[in-house]
Amino acid sequence: MKDLEDIIKEVGGDGTFQKRLLYVVLSPLFFLLPLSWMSEVFFLNIPAYWCYHPMTQNFNSTELEAWKKCFLIENDDGSYDGCKIPLPNVSDPNIVWNMNISIEILMDGASCPLNKFDTIEGFSNEDVVNTTCQRGWSFDHSEFKRTIPIDQEWVCDDDHDYVADIYTYGSVGSIIGGALFSYIADRFGRRLTFWITTALICLFMTAKTFLSAYFSVYVLFTIVAFACYISTYQLPATLIAEVADTEYRSWTILVSWLMW
Numbered sequence: 550m551k552d553l554e555d556i557i558k559e560v561g562g563d564g565t566f567q568k569r570l571l572y573v574v575l576s577p578l579f580f581l582l583p584l585s586w587m588s589e590v591f592f593l594n595i596p597a598y599w600c601y602h603p604m605t606q607n608f609n610s611t612e613l614e615a616w617k618k619c620f621l622i623e624n625d626d627g628s629y630d631g632c633k634i635p636l637p638n639v640s641d642p643n644i645v646w647n648m649n650i651s652i653e654i655l656m657d658g659a660s661c662p663l664n665k666f667d668t669i670e671g672f673s674n675e676d677v678v679n680t681t682c683q684r685g686w687s688f689d690h691s692e693f694k695r696t697i698p699i700d701q702e703w704v705c706d707d708d709h710d711y712v713a714d715i716y717t718y719g720s721v722g723s724i725i726g727g728a729l730f731s732y733i734a735d736r737f738g739r740r741l742t743f744w745i746t747t748a749l750i751c752l753f754m755t756a757k758t759f760l761s762a763y764f765s766v767y768v769l770f771t772i773v774a775f776a777c778y779i780s781t782y783q784l785p786a787t788l789i790a791e792v793a794d795t796e797y798r799s800w801t802i803l804v805s806w807l808m809w
Contacts, residue, residue: 612656
């Protein structure tokens with residue numbers, strides 16, 4: 550009795566059917582699917598951020614940069630601490646958040662960082678403490694106008710590193726889904742499993758974008774979506790390899806990987 554590989558070789562393991570399946574059906578699929586997967590990189594981008602202060606509301610880019618140099622904590626690498634801002638320690642915090650400074654003093658890069666509070670009435674003798682961003686954050690919009698961390702202010706939380714947590718949960722989902730859907734495919738068929746995983750990806754990737762305000766729901770949907778991604782690549786790649794002969798099989802694997 551002949552082996553399956555011998556039969557495939559006899560009927561043509563690198564013929565029109567295999568080439569059509571590889572180039573017309575699977576290659577576009579392997580090209581498009583990662584775009585959905587990698588979109589997370591853009592959705593979850595965290596640009597540079599700093600404590601918002603109302604006095605910066607009408608600043609242009611030059612004045613804003615001077616204000617950051619004057620009022621924020623500068624790190625050794627030239628960036629600014631995004632979670633703290635040094636402000637006078639007064640009994641009424643609203644006074645601090647309503648204070649203002651003249652443009653002339655602000656643009657004096659030499660003296661402003663040292664003498665800024667001496668020039669503001671009522672603050673010259675007050676102690677300065679590092680205060681949290683009580684009025685929220687400003688973000689650098691030079692590359693991204695909106696991302697989920699910008700909209701939800703997923704920054705400066707001691708209990709969560711939101712973006713890192715999401716990527717971690719996504720990896721967990723991939724591990725679980727790789728085992729689960731491989732079993733389902735072997736039991737009920739690869740074609741059915743492929744369409745199920747593809748439908749789940751479309752549903753949960755779309756839905757979670759509109760539910761980002763609910764972190765737990767966003768994480769749950771991420772786990773489900775990422776659990777399906779491995780199968781959407783693995784199942785079609787396995788299918789084309791099974792119907793190709795031994796000489797053509799390595800080429801199908803290479804093309805599948807390159808397109809992905």
